[in-house]
Amino acid sequence: TQLLEQSPQFLSIQEGENLTVYCNSSSVFSSLQWYRQEPGEGPVLLVTVVTGGEVKKLKRLTFQFGDARKDSSLHITAAQTGDTGLYLCAGRDNFNKFYFGSGTKLNVKP
Amino acid sequence: DTAVSQTPKYLVTQMGNDKSIKCEQNLGHDTMYWYKQDSKKFLKIMFSYNNKELIINETVPNRFSPKSPDKAHLNLHINSLELGDSAVYFCASSRAGVGWNQPQHFGDGTRLSIL
Numbered sequence A: 001t002q003l004l005e006q007s008p009q010f011l012s013i014q015e016g017e018n019l020t021v022y023c024n025s026s027s028v029f030s031s032l033q034w035y036r037q038e039p040g041e042g043p044v045l046l047v048t049v050v051t052g053g054e055v056k057k058l059k060r061l062t063f064q065f066g067d068a069r070k071d072s073s074l075h076i077t078a079a080q081t082g083d084t085g086l087y088l089c090a091g092r093d094n095f096n097k098f099y100f101g102s103g104t105k106l107n108v109k110p
Numbered sequence B: 001d002t003a004v005s006q007t008p009k010y011l012v013t014q015m016g017n018d019k020s021i022k023c024e025q026n027l028g029h030d031t032m033y034w035y036k037q038d039s040k041k042f043l044k045i046m047f048s049y050n051n052k053e054l055i056i057n058e059t060v061p062n063r064f065s066p067k068s069p070d071k072a073h074l075n076l077h078i079n080s081l082e083l084g085d086s087a088v089y090f091c092a093s094s095r096a097g098v099g100w101n102q103p104q105h106f107g108d109g110t111r112l113s114i115l
Helices: none
Strands: A005-007 A008-013 A019-024 A031-037 A046-047 A055-058 A059-065 A071-076 A085-092 A099-101 A102-110 B004-007 B010-013 B019-025 B029-039 B043-050 B054-059 B064-070 B073-078 B087-094 B110-115
Touching: A005 A085, A005 B043, A008 A019, A019 A085, A019 A102, A031 A071, A046 A055, A046 A059, A055 A099, A071 A085, A099 B043, B004 B087, B010 B019, B019 B029, B019 B087, B019 B110, B029 B073, B043 B064, B054 B064
Parallel strands: A008 A102, B010 B110
Antiparallel strands: A005 A019, A019 A071, A031 A046, A031 A085, A055 A059, A059 A071, A085 A099, A085 A102, B004 B019, B019 B073, B029 B043, B029 B087, B043 B054, B064 B073, B087 B110
16 A cells, blocks of 8 residues: 555646646645656656645646645646656655655657 | 766666665765665655665665765665566655755666566
8 A cells, every 4th residue: 555646547648638647645744746757767856845735836837735735736737748757746744754656657649 | 967876777687696786976965865666666765864874764675785885875785686676776865854845866767677
């Protein structure tokens, strides 16, 4: 059983479409990070959210931390082929340990 | 120029062998980590060192032994390799203490295949 479940596991969409990826847990986290990983490379940090209800925007990407700090979502507007990759959420607990989610593999077709 | 570098990038070896993976970071970070990513892309922390001192030691077989000669290096030695050890191993580093809201910078991974 994983602490952080992401959905969907796989997502294949056309360029220009919108999508949302979810990261859910029954545990409360002090903060949550989103990473993107491309084949053959390590994950790269996209954003850190700290406050319950916080919303952060990074160009076409919108990140939200749930009010109870148990879940988060990543919304991409007008997806581009360059958004293709594995999206990972990672939560930090009160003991300062990071737990990574199960991952969402996104494929944006031209 | 590379921030976190791991060697080797690929490692293919026989069951029962002993092997080491090296990691170096030139970011001046105090904290370094080893993660294992399985075939389903699940990334799980194995160890974390802060200023050469072991901070996190997850439930990992004692065949795995990390060594930090200085705060810029964290190597991983694995004894008596087993088939289940096949995975991609990532080294990462971050500023300040473990778990602070600092980004973790990852290497490109070492793909370990056990025959």
